[in-house]
Amino acid sequence: MTIKSPQIGAHIRTSNDKIATRRLLALKNRLSETPGRIPTTSKVYDSKLNKTDDNAEAVIRQHPSGLSKIRLNRPTKLNAISFNMCDIISQAVLAWENLETSKAILITSEGRQAFCAGGDIRALMDLEQQDRHEECIALFQKHSRLTHTVGSIMGGGVGLTISAPFRVATENTIHAMPETMIGHFPDASASFWMPRLDGFLGLYLMLTGRRLRGPDVYYSGIATHYVQSKDLAELEVALEELASKTNGVLELHDINAVIDRFSVDMEEKELPFSLGGNIWQAINRCFQHNTIENIVAALKEENVAVSWAKETNDLLSKMSPTSLKLSLQLYYAGANLCFVDCMRLEYQLTNLTLASKEFAEGTRAALITKTAPNWNPPTLEQVDANEIKKRFFDTPISNPLQTLHEGGNFIEYPHTPFILPRCSEILDVANRMGHDEAVKYFMDKYNEKKGVKTKVVSVLNK
Template sequence: MISRFNSFKRTHIILQHLGMSKHTDAAEEVLLERKGCAGVITLNRPKFLNALNLTMIQKIYPQLKKWEQDPETFMIIIKGVGGKAFCAGGDIREVSNAGKTKQKLAQDFFREEYTVNNAIDSCRKPYVALIHGITMGGGVGLSVHGQFRVATEKTLFAMPETAIGLFPDVGGGYFLPRLQGKLGYFLALTGFRLKGRDVLKAGIATHFVDSEKLDMLEEDLLALKSPSEEKIANVLETYQAKSKIDQDKPFILEEHMDKINSCFSANTVEQIIENLQQDGSSFALEQLKIINKMSPTSLKITLRQLLEGSSKTLREVLTMEYRMSQACMGGHDFHEGVRAVLIDKDQSPKWKPADLKDVTDEDVNTHFKSLGSNDLKF
């Protein structure tokens, strides 16, 4: 049995890193360089697990667009420094402070972040994300919409937002419901963490390489002459073929997939909970304990986000998620989640409403209402 309480605590430790917004020189928080035939984006806030802030997002977007137009740039590579994290998410404490005081940052951060997520998806140059180390929230948004996502044995993937009164954004409503069976629904509601080769087996990464070979892999990519998508894929596949780490281990959730598919196929959170209770296995009861800690409002809006997102385009999903983000900024649970996890660190958020049955359809609907002229537009 996978011990989830430890991982729950560890997620809180990671989230705490995201709350430490001390500004270093913004110029150095993200490095943008031309190397060989590639544009290379390096997230450079290792002390904060390369958490994304608005200034970083505002530097990445125009450069991405420039490289996309540049005939001399044949691919884009994104990576993080420090070895611990690719990018552990967005700088949520800063966003919460701004949201509480109605500052524009709370609008701008999500608007510009989602604009970058869409730009990665529509990028006409091959985009290679080296997702080594912790890859959560905003870090998922910087990688999962690109063509190539390279995981290592140190990759740790999660979307832990329901634990802080938010929802798995950055296009989670698009990519999560498209994973096998109901896996994405399970990951979204529980914040379950996938490690190493399991990130590939889940369909989140496209390739897997040994972490000690990452530098060589990057050198080989940069040495390619005017590389096509095919040449890049060949290099990645060659490295993957040589990787033996956990090669024969089954997917960590393989034995539970039937349960996940049946329990998480319901259209309401209440029914999912009932399914887990009726299942009664130790795995189901473990998930139940975890879900019961999450923000009831977050659980309900997340399930609706995924159900609706399953038939929308990424742009439509990001427009929907932008509406949701702004409703969360104006609500109670996100700020309370940030308080409990990042500020007071008591790990016991007081959700309002505290009970699923008190989260009304009207409460849920307000998260999906058009913002009129303030809607996210592409």
């Protein structure tokens, strides 16, 4: 596959390396001195954005190789997406789409604490407390447009990365969607991606806000590769060198091969899939139901993964009952929608949920008082699922989301060959072939991709 527009996606970066920065600068200087090369910073951004200085909230650069770069630069705010960042990144990606010298996009971030904490929830809360509802909606609109723009052009979601063909997790990576804990719902295209994870894993993550660490982010299919953070700088240089050698043509399998060179041997490092085996099967048993009440009942009746079921039920008991029922309906709605329609639905729900004050109560309790929130209604039994559907899903808003870019009509994720095999496929093959034969089958099918054997064994190991 030849990439003519910036579609190779994102590298999940969770740490910064000063030595690597110096190494990259040296490489940039060498390449920029070569006759006929484009300048290190594309003039497109000097003239259109004027946001390329190193202190900008999103630093936009284009390497002489043609590798375009976005660096999230709000480390003290966990790189949460602001109004300004939405504008900078959206304009950059739209400009890069038609720029001949832009072959690929690499997204990184500044700081060691977080790649991206999502939308700036504190800023939203401050606006709502000041009754600046329209500005609050405007920020959600910008964030939704950004997610659609990045997702339909080169990959975005869960921050800015999940649509990308390549997503690199490290030992420092943490993935979570805790929105039901603050009276909201998983957004930023979660309604598209979570129903498309294996089995009911996506619904489990949406409702519970369960944190996944690096290895499980990889095994679950949210990341395509697992690399140690100390190797990220060298990986970045290797991608620049690949872009320099291709003369304007990048093949996905070549990019994949470069990242594979830096990938961790999961078996050698003894990094199993913590949600495999009995836990995986318990997730599917308990979360296959289409009501929250039935999910809770199944968790209480779970007699195999007992401690997991109790922990999960405890998590659900802390969430907004309204958010749980809304998120459940969103999961099933998103399973049948294309990417852009998922974004439009999420934006509609956001407009309507902000007016319910559940979000204000959840953020107040989580960020200010650090106390248990007072949900309204306070119990699942008091939340009518039919009323949720009528109030939020069947009520169109007067200002639907207007996207900045055409596209995003895909209904299935187009880059599944780069993620590990799905648990359901592993179980199906093992039932037909046997345990050992299944391991060999998947090792051959995935060309001995690192992590394949460990995931297969973890899924089959009860």
